[in-house]
Amino acid sequence: MHPVRVDVQTSTGAYAVLLGHGLSGRLGQVLDDHAVGARRFVVTNPVVWRLHGDAVAAGLPGVEVIQVPDGERHKHLATVARIYDALVRGRADRGSVVVAVGGGVIGDMAGFAAATFLRGIALVQVPTTLLAQVDASVGGKVGVNLPAGKNLVGAFYPPRLVVTDPQVLGTLSRREFRAGLYEVIKYGMACSAPLFAKLQADTKRLADPAGDSLVPIITECCRIKAGIVSADERESGIRRVLNFGHTAGHAIEALTGYRRFRHGEAVAWGMLVASQLAVMRGVLRREALTALEALIMTLGPLPNVADLQAAQIIEGMRHDKKVVNGTLHVVLPTGVGTSTVADDVSEQEFADALTRVGLTA
Numbered sequence: 001m002h003p004v005r006v007d008v009q010t011s012t013g014a015y016a017v018l019l020g021h022g023l024s025g026r027l028g029q030v031l032d033d034h035a036v037g038a039r040r041f042v043v044t045n046p047v048v049w050r051l052h053g054d055a056v057a058a059g060l061p062g063v064e065v066i067q068v069p070d071g072e073r074h075k076h077l078a079t080v081a082r083i084y085d086a087l088v089r090g091r092a093d094r095g096s097v098v099v100a101v102g103g104g105v106i107g108d109m110a111g112f113a114a115a116t117f118l119r120g121i122a123l124v125q126v127p128t129t130l131l132a133q134v135d136a137s138v139g140g141k142v143g144v145n146l147p148a149g150k151n152l153v154g155a156f157y158p159p160r161l162v163v164t165d166p167q168v169l170g171t172l173s174r175r176e177f178r179a180g181l182y183e184v185i186k187y188g189m190a191c192s193a194p195l196f197a198k199l200q201a202d203t204k205r206l207a208d209p210a211g212d213s214l215v216p217i218i219t220e221c222c223r224i225k226a227g228i229v230s231a232d233e234r235e236s237g238i239r240r241v242l243n244f245g246h247t248a249g250h251a252i253e254a255l256t257g258y259r260r261f262r263h264g265e266a267v268a269w270g271m272l273v274a275s276q277l278a279v280m281r282g283v284l285r286r287e288a289l290t291a292l293e294a295l296i297m298t299l300g301p302l303p304n305v306a307d308l309q310a311a312q313i314i315e316g317m318r319h320d321k322k323v324v325n326g327t328l329h330v331v332l333p334t335g336v337g338t339s340t341v342a343d344d345v346s347e348q349e350f351a352d353a354l355t356r357v358g359l360t361a
C-alpha cells in the first residue's frame with residue numbers, strides 16, 4: 001500500500017510526512033527512496049526499542065543504535081552530550097543521518113543533537129506516540145529542558161523526512177494514547193470543524209489504537225499542522241493558535257511538578273479553561289463549550305484539578321513571565337473550529353475561568 005504523503009514547506013526547503021501501516025519496518029527502503037543519509041544512527045530508548053526494535057532493525061540493515069534513558073526528566077543537555085559521544089564513536093560525518101525512533105522526548109532531543117552535531121546533520125523523525133505523530137514530529141522544533149524550565153534550549157531544525165506508522169501505537173498504554181487524543185481534539189476545536197465532527201461521530205472507535213479510523217485522523221492532524229507551520233514556521237502569527245489549551249495546561253503541569261498529568265491531560269483542562277474564558281467574554285457560544293466538554297469527558301477520566309488553587313496557578317504564571325503587566329495571552333476559540341489570540345486577559349478573568357472549570361478559588 002502506498003503511504004499517504006503530506007508536505008511541509010520551510011524557509012530551507014520542503015519535507016514530507018509519510019503515513020502508512022508498517023512503514024517503521026521498511027525504513028531502509030523509505031530512506032533510500034528519499035536519498036536520505038548513507039550512514040544511519042537510530043536514537044531511541046530501551047522501552048521503545050524493546051517493543052519495536054526488532055522490526056525497525058530488520059528494515060534498516062547495518063544501522064547503529066544509540067539508546068538513551070526513557071523519560072522527560074532525561075530530556076536535557078547531559079543526554080544530548082551522550083548522543084554526541086556515540087556519534088563520534090560511530091564516526092558519524094556530515095553525510096550521516098539521525099533517525100529518532102520514539103515519542104516527543106526522543107524526537108526533541110535527538111533532533112537537537114542532529115541540529116547541532118557538526119553544525120547540523122540530516123534528521124528523520126519516526127514518531128511512536130500519538131502525541132508525537134500528530135504534533136511533535138511535524139514543524140521542526142527541537143530542543144531540551146533546563147533546570148529553570150521546559151524547552152528553554154532549542155532550534156527550528158526541519159527534519160528531512162517524517163515517517164509515521166500508526167501500527168506502532170498498538171503498544172501504548174491506554175492513558176498515553178488518550179493523552180494524545182486530547183491534542184487531536186485541540187486541532188478540531190482550534191482550527192477544524194470537520195475534524196471535530198469526525199471525532200464526535202467516532203468517539204468509541206477512536207479509543208482503539210489499532211483501529212483503522214485512526215489513520216485518516218492522524219493524517220488530518222498532520223495536514224492541519226503542516227499547513228499552519230508552512231505559513232508560519234517560527235511562530236510569529238498563526239502558529240500560535242496551536243497553543244490552544246496550553247496556557248492553563250502548562251501552568252497546571254508545572255504546579256503539579258509534571259507528575260500528576262500527562263501533557264495532553266493538562267491541555268484538556270487548559271482547553272476547557274480557555275473555552276470557559278471565551279464564553280465569559282461572549283466570543284464563544286455556550287453550546288460549543290458543552291460540545292467540547294462532552295467530547296473530552298467521553299474519552300475517559302482526567303486527573304483531578306479540584307485541589308489546585310487558581311491563585312497558585314496565577315502565581316506560577318507570574319514566575320514564568322507568562323503574566324506581563326497583569327495580563328496574559330490566551331488562545332480563545334470563537335466557535336468549533338475557529339479561534340483567535342487575546343492578549344489582554346487579566347489575572348482576575350483567568351482565575352475566574354480556572355475556578356469555573358473546577359479549581360479552588
Ligand SMILES: NC(=O)c1ccc[n+]([C@@H]2O[C@H](COP(=O)([O-])OP(=O)(O)OC[C@H]3O[C@@H](n4cnc5c(N)ncnc54)[C@H](O)[C@@H]3O)[C@@H](O)[C@H]2O)c1
Pocket residue numbers: 045047048051070071072075102103104105106108128129130131132135136137138139140141142151168169170171172173176263
Ligand atoms: N517539538 C514539538 O513541536 C513538540 C510538540 C509537542 C510536544 N513536544 C515534546 O514532546 C514531549 C512529550 O512527548 P510524548 O508525549 O510522546 O512523551 P514521551 O516521548 O515521553 O513518550 C511517552 C512514553 O511512551 C513511551 N513510548 C513511546 N512510544 C511507545 C510505543 N509505541 N509503545 C509503548 N510505549 C511507547 C515512551 O518511552 C515514554 O515512556 C515533551 O517533551 C514535549 O515538550 C514537542
Ligand SMILES: [Zn+2]
Pocket residue numbers: 135183246263267
Ligand atoms: Zn501540547
